[in-house]
Amino acid sequence: MKINTIAFAVAGSLALSSSMSAVASDDIKFFGYANYGMQYEHDGMNQIAVDGKFNGNTLGALGNGGHGGEFGLGKDFTGDNGSVWDVGVMVDEWTGGSAINLAQFWAGGTNLLDSNPDAYFWAGRKFNMRKQSGLNDYYWSMYSGLGVGVDNYDLGAVRLDTSIVQANEGDPSTYAWTARAHDIELTNDLKFEVFGSIGFGRQEITDTTSGDGTGEYEARDTNYQLGTILDYKNGHQLRMMYQDGVDAGNWAASTYFYKEDATRLYVQLEGGFQIQDNTNIAYSVVYGKGENMMYNWGSDNYDADEISLIVRPKHQWNNMQSTWFELGYSQVKFGENTVGIEDGDINSGVKATLQHNWAVGGFEWSRPMLSAYATYGDVSNDAKDTKLDALIAGVKFEAWW
Known part of the structure; x- marks a missing residue:
């Protein structure tokens, strides 16, 4: 049986390779993103942040984040039947160490349906429903993982993306059904989209680190996320997102992260203004409200309101050099449902970064x-009666391709 299996595999591989040679493109695509460098950290702090924040890098990401990168290889195929395919694989490293992770490995194709030739059907491990804000480096939607889906399905007035995805492969298993309706033209200058997810799966009810290590699991309640985007063509976006039964920490919003009775609201206005030909200002305004969230100080729950204001003026000196300045303010006001913290206590902070750049082009x-870059921050954590100020300076490169 084993010999027959190997024989069939070899025969299949030979047949596949011969057919692929007729339809595969000659080019291998190399793609990725990287942000690496070295920095000096006063008092050993690599990030200046307000304790209790729950909506990303609320003081601003410029000169105030970690380093890492991801890169992949891909290949395109065109079938005699007219279908167009791609296969891709990507690895990443975001830990600051040497751990390399398999981030993506997928295959997908278009022109599979005569009635919907632009619809892209895919399966595998893939980045999916990822929506990120650049200034506060926050994924306000993130559903990457193992799954199957279709993107850009034409329904007439709207385009639909939908998928069934799995966050982790072992126990407990966490799944999500996602949907996104986009490219909805409200006016000539305004687009609208709506997206959402329903999460389901199992949760651990015993500690696998003790006893016989087998653990016990039970089905958890479903949770959901619902969001909308108003996209103005003059460079501004209004984003609104609500979650029920979700506690996503402070880096991503997803129904993968289940917590019973937790609720979150996220509202962000982000965009930019052109001041002169070589000068513009980017901005972000965020309001967040959460109840029964997990707290990074170890208490079971906390309620809080959060605001974040970030402005980033940028000036281009010539076709190679530019200077950016970023100023951020963030405040977390705690509610009554927080262990060990008084109702109304406020943590707040400010951060300023000056960065000079040399780039391959003039835009x-x-x-x-x-x-x-050099970053200075001052944080006052009244809830724990602590204050800190820190200086960070460094040199880095950033690239995407």
């Missing part, structure tokens, strides 16, 4: 880019 998004 704002030119990459690769070399940057030298």
Whole structure:
């Protein structure tokens, strides 16, 4: 049986390789993103943050985040039947150490349906429903993982993306059904989209680190996320997102992260203004409200209101050099449902970053880019009666391709 299995596998591989040679493109695609460098950290702090924050890097991401990168390889195929395919694989490293993770490995294709030739059907491990804000480096939607889905399915007035995905492969298993309706034209200058997810699966009810290590699991309640985006063509976006039964920490919003009775509201206005030909200002305004969230100080629950204001003026000196300045303010006001913290206590902070850049081109998004930066921050955590100020300085490169 084993010999027959190997024989069939070899025969299949030979047949597949011969057919692939007729339809595969000659080019291998190399793609990725990287942000690496070295920095000096006063008092050993690599990030300046307000304790209790729950909506990303609320003081601003410029000169105030970790380093890492991801890169992948891909290949395109065109079938005699007219279908167009791609296969891709990507690894990443975001730990600051040497751990390399398999981030993506998928295959997908278009022109599979005569009635919907632009619809893209995919399966595998894939980035999915990822929506990120650049200034506060926050994924306000994130459903990457193992799954199957279709993107860009034409329903006439709207385009639909939908998927069934799995966050982890072992026990407990966490799943989500996602849907996104986009490219809805409200006016010539305004687009609208709506997205959502329902999460389901199992949760651990015994500690696998003690006893016989087998653990016990039970089905958890479903939870959900619902969001909308108003996209103005003049460079501004209004984003609104609500979650029930979700506690996503402070880096991503997803029904993968289940917590009974937790609720969250996220509202963000982000965009930019062109001041002169070589000068513009990017901005972000965030309001967040959460109840029964897990607290990073170890208490079971906490309620809080959060605001974040970030502005980033940028000036282009010539076709290679630019200077950016970022100023951020963040405040977390605690509610009554927080162990060990008084109702109404406030944690707040400010951060300023100056960064000079040398880039491959003369426009704002030119990459690769070399940057030298200095960051200063001052944080007052009244809830725990602590204050800190810190200085961070460094040199890095950033690239995407």
